Amino acid sequence: MKFSVCIKQVPDVTAPIQIKEGQLHQDADRLVLDAYSASAVEESLVLTEKHGGNVEVVSVGPEKAKETIRKALAMGAESAVHISTDDNASYDSLSYAKILAAYYKNHSFDVIAVGKQSQDTDAGLTGGMLAALLDLPFATNAVGLEADPSANKIIVKRQGDSGQEMIELPMPCIVTCSNDMNDPRIPSLKGIMASKKKPVDTKTLSDLGLDAASLQADMKTQVLGFQSLPQREPGKKFEGDATELVGTLMNALQNEAKVL
């Protein structure tokens, strides 16, 4: 089975951030492999270990995205494609989907796995957009994945609103992965060493028949700026024995917050 996994480099959301004049500033320029992408890589590795085949990772981003690509190679992916963009270029989801679609048009695969959303923007659009552009069947929010290569299909366990749906998809297809699917492996020292020798094929937008200016011109969504969350009223913290604590809480809920 051939898995191609779209991975994204994201800022570490746990690092301190500040907003200055409507712009986002991260104290530390910490960039990591998106957790949902990592789960997509992990699941692809597990399935190829079971059924044979290989895992390729594809990432669109500036030069520094290479660090993140190495991380996925160190986890065990065999090869990588880096579609390089300018350092300061930022696109909307549809542009990224168009870039990825331009790559996949000339490449064969059984399953494209992507994160169901990414940790920084939580938009969750790219997988579905890519499926529409490539006219492929897809399932989102996968929390489990099984393959039946002889029948040419995969079975996705998807987390729905009120239960889990077991969906069968013919290959080729696209699956968007939740981090509830697995715990991504931590690369071993051996894996890290091996990753340095694995092939990374760098492509530019023009290699894919695209150009930054027209992608930018077609963009429908713009980021206007950032702002802080509305402040919550400071709360109260109580210590004491259990009976006392409950008494205090009941009084507060009934007479102050008036929610009982």
Place this chain on the structure above:
Amino acid sequence: MSKILVYLPTADGKIKRSALEVLSHARVLASKNGLTLEALVVDENPSVFVETAAKYGAATVHTVQNPLFKQHLNAPLIQALESAIKTSGAKFFATPSMEATKDILGALAAKLNAGVLPDVASFDIEGDAIVALRPVMAAKVLQKVKSTGNVVLVSVRSGSYDASEAPVSGSANTLTFEPDANSIKAFLREILKTAGTGVDLSEANVVVSGGRGVKDEDGRKMLEDLAALMNGAVGASRAVTESGLFPATAQIGQTGKVVSPDLYFAVGISGAIQHVAGMSNSKVIVAINKDPDAPIFQYATYGLVGDLYKIMPILIEEIKKIKAA
């Protein structure tokens, strides 16, 4: 006159409350901006929902009917929505953000070559654009975004607006829908329903959530008892949905659901940003945690420092007394 079309997802014979919240806000925007407001229901039996949609202000309710929609497959729904948007000539399309709509929004936008703003906390219409605030960076900050295009799609987090009635006399407009059988390649094997209190988590006024501090079934039972007494729903942190102690559908947070009840109990939950991302809009937050430095206390309206196994039984008895009175 431009049109705003609100897609109203249904479940268990009802329009989702979050859909009525979006419809109510769209009605306000329509009257402010001189837009026509219309609603859309896609269901195996859509006509029963027309009355409710009209109660919230939609005079025209487009309906698309097909037994296929029972199956939760994305391909037929995307086709139905694409054709409804085109037929109605809507400029703006709004819907609640939930797993069922996250499943289709990206593909729908790509097919329509539309602008799209997913999972917003608020939105407004400015000329031919939608301007919205979206929580980003694990909901630590708000991003202001603007989207334009021939069509602009927006999905709205539950609890962002109040559902308010404004009755009009409604009429159904049946849209013909011929699913393209060739393009429906996926097949639903089964739906594994999770047993719960029966109260929908994203619609509950009271949510009682447990985390890793809840060690066993007895602990979970206490949370279920408290939720049942308050006609609320049970939620959970990722730590305990992962361990299997709580059902996966109960997960609240960045990966899980977003809730904003009047009263949220975080019991044995540390308050990781990814959990807080799903509950920080709750009106009153009660945290019970034995670690006085747990981050959850930064968000709690009322924080109780102590052992949940000692506090919960007493709390349940006190709530019982009130309910009996």
